[in-house]
Amino acid sequence: KCINMNKYSLFVFALQSFCIFQASLDLQVFLESNQDMSHGLRIGVCVPSACPSDDLSLLVNSVAMDFGLTGSLRGCVVKQKPMLKVYEKVLMCFLSLLVSFVIVASALDVYLKRAGRKSDLAKSITAGATGFYIETFSAVTNTKRLLHVPDKKDMTTIQKRLAFFHGVRFISSCWIILGHGYLTIEPSATGELKRAMEFGRSWLWCLVGNAYPAVQTFLYMSGFLLAYNYLQFEKIKGARMPLHQKIVMLLLRRYIRVTAPLMFVVGCWLLVPLMFDGPLQVEHYGPFFETCQRNWWKVLLHINNLSDFFDMCLQHTWYVGVDWQIYMVIWVIPVLMARRPSLALSISTALIAVTSTIVFLQAYVNSYQPVSLYTQPYITATMAMMKAIYYRPHPHVASYVVGLIMGYYIFTKGLRSGSQMVTSRSKEDDRTTIKKSLRYFGWTTSIAVALAVIFVPYKWFSGAPWNGLDSAMYAGYSKFAWSLTLCWLTLVCVNGYAGPVNALLSWRPLIPLSRLTYGAYLIHSPLYLVRAGILRERFSIQHYHLVMEFFGCVTMAYMLSYVMYLVCEAPVARLEKLAFEGRRNPQDTSMRQGDEINRIERVRL
Structure with a gap:
């Protein structure tokens, strides 16, 4: 709910960020009983995204010190449209290309196998190099290979x-x-x-x-x-x-x-x-x-x-x-x-x-x-x-x-x-x-x-x-x-x-x-x-x-x-x-x- 609040909301005039603060206890007895296990109190707070993280960190640390605690800002999440990095664009294009190969090859594989019953051309394509590459990416053929279990x-x-x-x-x-x-x-x-x-x-x-x-x-x-x-x-x-x-x-x-x-x-x-x-x-x-x-x-x-x-x-x-x-x-x-x-x-x-x-x-x-x-x-x-x-x-x-x-x-x-x-x-x-x-x-x-x-x-x-x-x-x-x-x-x-x-x-x-x-x-x-x-x-x-x-x-x-x-x-x-x-x-x-x-x-x- 926090990050979905935006400047068009009734009482909020800026994007909101959801921040997590952690306050750790400095009690020696607690440390001895739990050794180096992570411990502390974590609190999620909704604040305007315009607030600098350094100011938030200073604020939470100051408040925590008054109670004998050690405070820290663990991070903030803001809802915004992601800016695609270069490697993300390359990966998405590559995956799309692979999926396209599989879809097209599967469709051609099904068509050639059905047409091969009547057409000599379809049979020759299936038996040749083109047919090999089609079957290589065909989900139909590969699924049959995966599920094939010979009789004893x-x-x-x-x-x-x-x-x-x-x-x-x-x-x-x-x-x-x-x-x-x-x-x-x-x-x-x-x-x-x-x-x-x-x-x-x-x-x-x-x-x-x-x-x-x-x-x-x-x-x-x-x-x-x-x-x-x-x-x-x-x-x-x-x-x-x-x-x-x-x-x-x-x-x-x-x-x-x-x-x-x-x-x-x-x-x-x-x-x-x-x-x-x-x-x-x-x-x-x-x-x-x-x-x-x-x-x-x-x-x-x-x-x-x-x-x-x-x-x-x-x-x-x-x-x-x-x-x-x-x-x-x-x-x-x-x-x-x-x-x-x-x-x-x-x-x-x-x-x-x-x-x-x-x-x-x-x-x-x-x-x-x-x-x-x-x-x-x-x-x-x-x-x-x-x-x-x-x-x-x-x-x-x-x-x-x-x-x-x-x-x-x-x-x-x-x-x-x-x-x-x-x-x-x-x-x-x-x-x-x-x-x-x-x-x-x-x-x-x-x-x-x-x-x-x-x-x-x-x-x-x-x-x-x-x-x-x-x-x-x-x-x-x-x-x-x-x-x-x-x-x-x-x-x-x-x-x-x-x-x-x-x-x-x-x-x-x-x-x-x-x-x-x-x-x-x-x-x-x-x-x-x-x-x-x-x-x-x-x-x-x-x-x-x-x-x-x-x-x-x-x-x-x-x-x-x-x-x-x-x-x-x-x-x-x-x-x-x-x-x-x-x-x-x-x-x-x-x-x-x-x-x-x-x-x-x-x-x-």
């Missing part, structure tokens, strides 16, 4: 056996979205903030506050599929391609597919201030929008995770930077696995031991938190740990390398058994036999380790000190332990011993959703940030409200991911494949077989 009888053996990755990917992404829903709450617009600190007193909070193993799951899958796909590539046509060309394909193709959706989301994010506003918009503009205006190039180069937290462009994209930095080094290991497997396995083992021990020593020497304890009032300590450890690539190397080793094992086991794991649709006798007693032991041990990784931090969430040896051990080796549980899950699913677990994870409706996971991850955090920025009233921290918002965010994230898939991901993937492989001959069966494996490689997040 039409699946290759390896597609069947690795289908559980689709379910793991979707569930892990939902776990991350749930955790971020609790952690991206705006403290200054929250009622009963103390309740958030009490969450850690419940064991169940570990399922939300300790969602970090989901990140290791994605790194494990990335390592597994990198090793398996590269070894399969070597088997099919590796001898015909020089090593330097393989390296270019490994790095450049992955860079394109990972970076294009990421930069698309960054571009859309920079346009958000034109679409939404709220009382906290001014406060959020600096840390959430100006950082992207300044540091978009860091996102492009995948070094965003090396910046300070409040200088990152979209903080959740730290993962993409870490994944790429590990990939740039780790690709050497699959190459060695194809040539000198003993050396590759030795290097892998050394990497796991060294990187895990480095994290252990960092945590022990500096008394870093074992995980991010956001329910504790020591925000400075949490941010210090995240900057020194969690946002860096070395703590996550173990999960990636364990995935590499498991991918190598599954591939070589298939070859030793004489199985054509890529093409066979009938042979099932190449499965590894696991004795019943070993299965019981493996399931019991893996479940126990997984529960320990998830619930051991309860003691620190509930307030126990984290400067002991157990805390450092957890920080250093928990990621490796979680990856070992994923090795067991992979082993039993691939060899048919997972029963209902494999049936659930391989459920056919999860396959299209899993293909949208990368986009959903990139989009979900901006949705939560928009929620915080447009709040008009205090937000009540209750599990019911947060869980309801989680389901809404998952739904919106996947819907918008589908839109991004049509406009960005699918066209880029098709054009990238054209650039590196050319248009394929439909009669080239070996190429089609290799592509079946490449479809599974889309496990990125």
